[in-house]
Amino acid sequence: xxxxxxxxxxxAGRAGDKVFSAATLAAGCLILAVLFxxxxxxVIQAFPALVASxxxxxxxxxxxxxxxxxVIGTLIAAVIALVIATPVAIGVALFISHFAPRRLASxxxxxxxxxxxxxxxxxxxxxxxxxxxxxxxxxxxxxxxLGWLPIFQGPASATGKTILTAGIVLSVMILPIITSLTREIxxxxxxxxxxxxxxxxxxxxxxxxxxxxxxxxxxxxxxxMLGLGRALGETMAVALVLSSGALTASxxxxxxxxxxxxxxxxxxxAGGLKVNTLIxxxxxxxxxxxxxxxxxxxxxxxxxxxxxxx
Amino acid sequence: xxxxxxxVKKRSALTKGQLPKWAPYLVLxxxxxxxxxxxxxxxxxxxxxxxxxxxFFAVGLVGWSAAVEGSRRAKDKLATCLVVGAFLIALLPLFxxxxxxxxxxxxxxxxxxxxxxxxxxxxxxxxNKSVEQGAPVVGGIFHALIGTVLITVLATVIxxxxxxxxxxxxxxxxxxxxxxxxxxFFVDVMTGIPSIVxxxxxxxxxxxxxxxxTKTGAVAAVALSVLMIxxxxxxxxxxxxxxxxxxxxxxxxxxxxxWRTILKVVxxxxxxxxxxxxxxxxxxxxxxxxxxxxxxxxxxxxxYNVFSGWMASLPTFIYTxxxxxxxxSNPDPSSQRAWGAALVLIILVMLLNLGARLIARMFAPxxxx
Numbered sequence: 001x002x003x004x005x006x007x008x009x010x011x012a013g014r015a016g017d018k019v020f021s022a023a024t025l026a027a028g029c030l031i032l033a034v035l036f037x038x039x040x041x042x043v044i045q046a047f048p049a050l051v052a053s054x055x056x057x058x059x060x061x062x063x064x065x066x067x068x069x070x071v072i073g074t075l076i077a078a079v080i081a082l083v084i085a086t087p088v089a090i091g092v093a094l095f096i097s098h099f100a101p102r103r104l105a106s107x108x109x110x111x112x113x114x115x116x117x118x119x120x121x122x123x124x125x126x127x128x129x130x131x132x133x134x135x136x137x138x139x140x141x142x143x144x145x146l147g148w149l150p151i152f153q154g155p156a157s158a159t160g161k162t163i164l165t166a167g168i169v170l171s172v173m174i175l176p177i178i179t180s181l182t183r184e185i186x187x188x189x190x191x192x193x194x195x196x197x198x199x200x201x202x203x204x205x206x207x208x209x210x211x212x213x214x215x216x217x218x219x220x221x222x223x224x225m226l227g228l229g230r231a232l233g234e235t236m237a238v239a240l241v242l243s244s245g246a247l248t249a250s251x252x253x254x255x256x257x258x259x260x261x262x263x264x265x266x267x268x269x270a271g272g273l274k275v276n277t278l279i280x281x282x283x284x285x286x287x288x289x290x291x292x293x294x295x296x297x298x299x300x301x302x303x304x305x306x307x308x309x310x
Numbered sequence: 311x312x313x314x315x316x317x318v319k320k321r322s323a324l325t326k327g328q329l330p331k332w333a334p335y336l337v338l339x340x341x342x343x344x345x346x347x348x349x350x351x352x353x354x355x356x357x358x359x360x361x362x363x364x365x366f367f368a369v370g371l372v373g374w375s376a377a378v379e380g381s382r383r384a385k386d387k388l389a390t391c392l393v394v395g396a397f398l399i400a401l402l403p404l405f406x407x408x409x410x411x412x413x414x415x416x417x418x419x420x421x422x423x424x425x426x427x428x429x430x431x432x433x434x435x436x437x438n439k440s441v442e443q444g445a446p447v448v449g450g451i452f453h454a455l456i457g458t459v460l461i462t463v464l465a466t467v468i469x470x471x472x473x474x475x476x477x478x479x480x481x482x483x484x485x486x487x488x489x490x491x492x493x494x495f496f497v498d499v500m501t502g503i504p505s506i507v508x509x510x511x512x513x514x515x516x517x518x519x520x521x522x523x524t525k526t527g528a529v530a531a532v533a534l535s536v537l538m539i540x541x542x543x544x545x546x547x548x549x550x551x552x553x554x555x556x557x558x559x560x561x562x563x564x565x566x567x568x569w570r571t572i573l574k575v576v577x578x579x580x581x582x583x584x585x586x587x588x589x590x591x592x593x594x595x596x597x598x599x600x601x602x603x604x605x606x607x608x609x610x611x612x613x614y615n616v617f618s619g620w621m622a623s624l625p626t627f628i629y630t631x632x633x634x635x636x637x638x639s640n641p642d643p644s645s646q647r648a649w650g651a652a653l654v655l656i657i658l659v660m661l662l663n664l665g666a667r668l669i670a671r672m673f674a675p676x677x678x679x
Binding site: 014016017019020021023024025026027028029030031032034035037038041042044045087088089090091092094095096099100108111112114115117118119120121122123124125126128129130131172175179203204205206208226229230232233234235236239240260263264265267268271275278279282285286289290292293294296297301 | 382383385386388389390392393394395396397399400401403404406407408410411414471472473474475476478479480482483489490492493495496497498499500501502503504505506507508510511513514515517518522523536539540543567568569570572573593596597598599600603604607608625628629632633645648649652655656659660663
């Protein structure tokens with residue numbers, strides 16, 4: 001009798017095991033490599049622009065002077081989008097998780113998800129052709145009545161193609177992201193907490209205020225951060241909607257520009273150092289969104305044991 | 311002893327101090343009438359009527375509730391009104407977008423030859439003629455359709471094996487090792503890469519490897535895979551995780567090797583979810599504009615070769631037709647083509663979304679319970 005049968009087995013199966021596990025490992029490592037490759041190649045291609053003499057960069061005052069107005073513009077557009085989208089998204093998420101009739105809830109959730117399915121270029125076209133036209137009377141009203149605020153300083157753009165319009169379109173695009181994440185978290189509120197609140201005589205709103213919102217707070221924060229990441233990097237809505245220009249404080253005049261739109265508008269025709277400058281701008285955008293996303297993910301993992309959200 | 315309780319017509323003590331059930335409907339009716347009256351004074355439009363009536367409804371209901379039921383219940387009513395209002399506000403842009411695309415896109419889509427011709431040789435002169443003399447709008451999106459299909463298929467061919475194998479590693483081999491945790495974290499981070507940065511990465515990569523100015527369909531496919539892989543990993547991982555462990559253990563107990571267990575038991579069980587996740591990932595990248603813009607350029611003629619030459623795609627076609635009309639003096643034919651292409655794109659995306667749901671339902675494993 002040989003004692004091989006249990007401890008050793010022949011060729012094919014074991015080799016298959018090794019090949020397969022190696023393949024899965026390689027695929028996983030490839031993803032890490034791609035992410036580092038993104039950073040590496042962006043740095044390599046951006047390097048000439050970062051070290052070039054200031055007069056060769058567009059604007060003639062160096063890369064920093066070129067990049068900071070569009071960084072500010074990017075932040076302005078993203079903040080407008082967040083200010084509009086966050087309350088609406090939380091409201092929609094609460095509606096689907098706690099207010100809508102049970103039978104309708106998942107169908108209504110699917111309707112909101114449709115918002116995420118519409119391609120960004122279609123949003124851009126809609127914003128440019130429909131929303132900008134419809135909203136410009138409101139800008140005139142703002143300029144006439146609230147013109148003393150720097151952000152509503154007139155004269156309002158006649159076409160409505162302003163950073164505020166771009167921000168509104170962006171808010172529509174990030175709404176489904178924030179909604180779907182917060183909805184998941186609201187649904188995970190422990191049933192016992194909710195029922196305890198109701199049993200003590202709380203109204204539905206008091207129950208939400210005492211049980212659902214405190215439980216969901218880290219989830220809301222990270223969902224908003226992820227929405228921010230998306231709004232920062234969104235290209236088409238801004239490129240098509242905004243008639244860009246120099247940095248201005250007024251939100252209802254044409255002007256301002258975002259990094260992503262700047263790249264999209266100029267990259268196809270760019271050559272020479274301009275390509276490097278735009279890639280460097282992309283690198284800046286990458287670093288900003290990476291930071292925002294990593295903070296958001298960190299918040300989620302830190303609260304994983306409570307919320308189970310991931 | 312045989313006293314029977316006679317039904318009392320009085321309102322129960324439990325429901326005293328509450329608004330009657332029909333209160334919201336009454337307030338809604340009054341609000342609609344009042345809203346119509348106010349709008350009649352300043353000029354009627356449907357959206358304004360809806361908004362004004364909604365405000366009247368909220369104020370009326372909350373005020374009445376505050377008077378009858380006290381401040382706690384009034385706050386509850388206010389919160390309900392706000393939450394429902396948020397949902398209705400969220401629906402507005404959805405319907406507005408779909409309506410705008412339908413109305414503007416149908417003339418373009420029903421144009422003969424729109425789906426079967428390209429923009430090769432279509433110049434501003436044709437567009438001027440169609441505006442001035444009423445000639446039919448020429449040119450179509452065939453080249454863009456071909457480009458979109460080829461680029462997306464290539465991106466899928468790259469992303470699906472990588473994404474699926476990574477998901478298998480995370481679920482079956484990872485065991486919460488540092489590497490597995492790092493991959494999970496960075497996959498999540500990758501989901502947040504702006505699409506234009508993915509395009510710039512592919513462009514920078516090929517500029518460095520092949521030569522400056524390389525713009526082909528393959529570069530665009532690489533850019534789209536960067537966006538697609540994390541989506542495939544996440545959805546496949548979720549699906550593999552919910553495969554019951556009993557199935558794996560039964561296979562091991564029969565002496566089946568781990569890799570055969572995964573290929574023959576685990577993946578077939580989860581295939582419906584995986585396939586629908588992949589379909590959703592395709593739907594997500596098929597509408598991406600920015601990465602294709604910086605990696606594939608814009609072509610006006612048909613190009614079947616993804617490895618050489620510029621390539622058009624539906625999103626970049628829409629973008630260029632709107633921003634740089636074929637005839638700058640008469641942009642209408644260009645915008646008609648752009649909206650037609652937008653309609654085709656939305657239909658494609660919706661079909662993919664619908665397909666994902668059907669796949670999930672049709673191939674769902676029979677649980678037997």
